[in-house]
Amino acid sequence: MRRLPPRTFAALATAGLLALAGCGTETGGPGGPSAAGDTTRTIRAQKVMQLTRTHEETGMTLLEGPAFRPDGGLFLVDVTAPEGRPKVMRVDVRRKTVRSVHTDGRGAYTSAQFSPYDGRLYLTDYAHGEIVSLAPDGGDPRTFFSGEVDGARMNPDDIAFDKAGHLYVSDSRGLSEGTEHGRVVRVDRDGGKATVLADGLAATNGISFDEAYRGLWISELTQNRISYLRLGAGGDTGSELGTGGDTASRHTAIRVDGGIAQTDSIAVDADGNLYQGLHGRPALFVYDRYGEHLATVEVPARAEGLDSATNVAITPGGTKAYMTVSGPAGGYLYTFHALGKGTRQSNGG
Template identity: 30%
Template sequence: MSKIELLASVPLNERAIPFKEAKPWFKVSDQQMQLEGLCFDNQNHLFFVDVFGGGVYALELTAMKLEKIASFENENPATVKRNHDGRLFVCCLGDMRGTGSVVSMNPDGSDQQVVVDSSLGYVIDDLSFDQDGGFYFTDFKGYSCEPTGGVYYVSPDYKTITKVLANMAVPNGVVLNTTGNGLWITEMSQNRLHYLSMTEDPTIIANYGSSVPYHFTGLEGPDSICIDADDNLYVAMYMQGRAMVFDKYGLPIEQILLPERKKHKMLRSTSVAIHPNKKQLVLCSNDGEGDGGAWLYTCKSLSKGILL
């Protein structure tokens, strides 16, 4: 496929951004599965969820063997993240109105414990841990002209939840930078990338520390995000079959395109992750009501990842 064909549906203002093509790597299903929440561990596994099917999966990377390790039926899990102690934390959207939750478990799915209860009224899409064991999460609510979502911080003992940023329209991905003093957030329904400079108090933004370094183009918008060891930020673009890459200053420096996007297939690119020990990027997507199924794609990243 030619460069012109690959870039055909990329916004005009972004066609000059260098690009590379991701290759199909692992077929998860022949049918539609809304894959999300890619996360590596240090034991040669890649974890992810199937949002609407409720499953949490582990792909063993040596044998490329896929195993379903847990099921959150009717809870709509949106991501899975690894804590510093090795436990997995699953974010659930719940009924997508106010019954979302966070549940921790062992890497095999055992010993499930509620961290954020479904009775608290959140719709939890993604989270990012800090060095003390607390974490930020996004409350996936609102509309473009009715911004009722926000970003919250959960204390390391999981007893206190504090609002960090409010009045957001469907905040989606969230990740701390490598130094732990900068927080990236994607706001899906406003097509915006946010950056917050945080103080030593993880709940307080520095004076003049909130900015929007980038505005995206197109329907649906920015989805889940991750960083690499050099603080480059990777943003999966939902319904666009691609991911965008930004440097630590919020400037776009690269994009990753899926080969089927030119034919308007495999556009549901939701999540991206970088292998912690090598320059390998993995991006997941599915073909919706089409016949392409659900796949993991891979290409070379700009740097190695970090172990979350």
């Protein structure tokens, strides 16, 4: 596959790709007040290890999409890794080791998720509008989906799987133009059919089912808001047979006071709490299903050169959480104790 030149990454940055897209507990302290004021709990995350350094070829590093395999291995992606550097990595969090799983000369992968249907690792290639999959060991790369959906190519960012293995994709279309053309697209698990469930979104980024699989939480990067999309019995926004792009069941659920930071990926724990990643601040905001700001997860104030906490994975069945944090200082993995236990909806995306 051809090498992706630095100018391509510069173009992607201009287009807004790089704006997308990481243990102790105390209250207050040197991290500063949270967006909800001094009454909001502050959780101090602790560094696990450094995974990447700034790439000379692309001028940055950006970690995303942490996801646990059933065997306990933690997989994640580096969005800006050049050819020859790890684009998909596996981390042993107990031994604090990392190894490369996959690289190529084309993809700019913004998320990773394991399918409950076939067990393969699915990646979104934002730059080329594709979804690809790998064997659990990183081999056997396949293009799962490419092409247009309702006349427009996707800019796929994050993925959520339903219980049957169908994909729900945040399509950040329109980001580079500053237009609200973002979508939520459902792709059947065999890749044969893609349906727009919602459109008119402001740079759709994070996407995750709620704890009961009744609806989707969706973050909109350029409006700093989290919307809720209720699904029908057939996994769409209408009746069991579906109505395609019906958006009547969508509403703005949470307005995020992020300041210069923007809403990135979303994870949901077993209690229904939302973990909202931030691009532009190395922190996560935690909300309950009613929009109450419960906590802010911060890296220590002494951790310089970090400016984004894009995503989080909570250990399945446990509360140990791992977030991807990046900036000029490199790409790091930090850990903290989540408010609820981990499930599939708190595992990458």
